[in-house]
Amino acid sequence: MGPETDREATLIHISDVHIFSARSLRLRFLLDKRLLGGLNALLRRRYMHSFDVTLAALDVVRRLRPDHLLVTGDITTLGAEVELRRFRSALEALPLSPEEITVLPGNHDAYVPAVIWGRLFERIFAPYLGSDPGFGPVEWPLVRLRGPLAILGCSTARPCPPPLAVGALGPAQLARLEAALGDPRLERRCRVVGLHHPPQPGTARWHNGLSDARAFRRVLARQGAELVLHGHLHRRLATTLPGPISPVEVRGVGSASGSSLPSHRLGHLYVFRIRGREVLSEESWVYDPGSGEFHESR
Ligand SMILES: [Fe+2]
Ligand SMILES: [Fe+2]
Known part of the structure; x- marks a missing residue:
């Protein structure tokens, strides 16, 4: 491996866009007892999140034209197809190909039973999910090599009704992740592991944590x-x-x-510049309600 991994690449990381559509509130969802209990809490989110802010975040992607965009889950508010499709349409308007975008699921995208959710998410985001040839079929984690970047996309989404928001990787995914991290094809690349739930101790609580975070940390x-x-x-x-x-x-x-507001709740994204295994720089960009744009935060 030479020039391909030695060149500089830009990676943008966004998450938790929580798309909401009134069409999500179809009878099918209202009749789902698993959702009913937490419906109020779920709907409160619609006032904390704005699709216009999401579009402003994607405008940063349009301006910077990164080598890769990583989206780490909670695409939706209610896990509804219309919400997933709305985000996919926004991605399709970007000047990036699906090969340059990786979309992972979060707990909000998994309110419906796993089989239905799995098919739906994978069907809608299929172009943004495939592992590279030689890294097996679509099975978590995804492994996508892009210049100096090795994107390892995990799924921690597990169906659970609100207010539960727990996640898990599972032993099989952890074993595949360990094998991929040690794969010689990734040797000179920056290994970027993406997942929805935080793996560090002390950040989440019993109802919203990653149940096998300790096993993940042992792999790391x-x-x-x-x-x-x-x-x-x-x-x-x-x-x-x-x-x-x-x-x-x-x-x-x-x-x-x-x-x-407060300001720590305003739209946020990361921009990383990477060469080989080295992260050259890291920027935080934050939404400014005055201008309606994201700006680099110093
Ligand atoms: Fe979220
Ligand atoms: Fe979440």
Whole structure:
């Protein structure tokens, strides 16, 4: 491997856009007892998130034209098909090909039973999900090599009714992740692990955490990674987890559609510039309600 991995690449990370459509409130959903209990809490979200802010976040993607866009889940508010399709349409309007965008599911995208959800999410986002040839069929984690970037996209989404928002990777996915992180084809690339739930201790609570976070951290400690990117908490977080040689950088991104004050709830995204295994720079961009645009936050 040479020039391909040595060139510079830009990665944008967004999450938790929580698209809402009144059409989501079809009788089918209202009759779902699993959803009914948490419906009020779910609908409150529509006032905290704005599709216009999501479009402003995607405008940053249009302006910077990154090598890759990573979306770490909670695409929807109610896990409805119309919400998923609305986001896909917004992605289709970007000057990026599906090969340059990876979309992962979050707990909000998994309110309906796993089989139905699995088919729906994978059908709608199929172009944004495939692993590269040689890394197996569509099975989590996805492995996508893009210049110096090795995107390892995990699914932590597990069907659970609100107010539960727990996630899990499962032993099979963890085993595949460990094998991929140690794969020689990734040797000189920046290994970016994307997942919805935060894997670090002390950030989530019993009702919204990653149940096998400890097992995930053990995989990281054995194999290492250059970046772990997550969403779910709707706030900016920066920390490290132990790796085999050096600490692994972990970043939590705020919601890309956050439209309400206080300021830490306003739309947020990350821009990383990467060469080989090195993260050259990291920027936070935050939504400014005055201009209706995202600006780099200093
Ligand atoms: Fe969320
Ligand atoms: Fe979430």
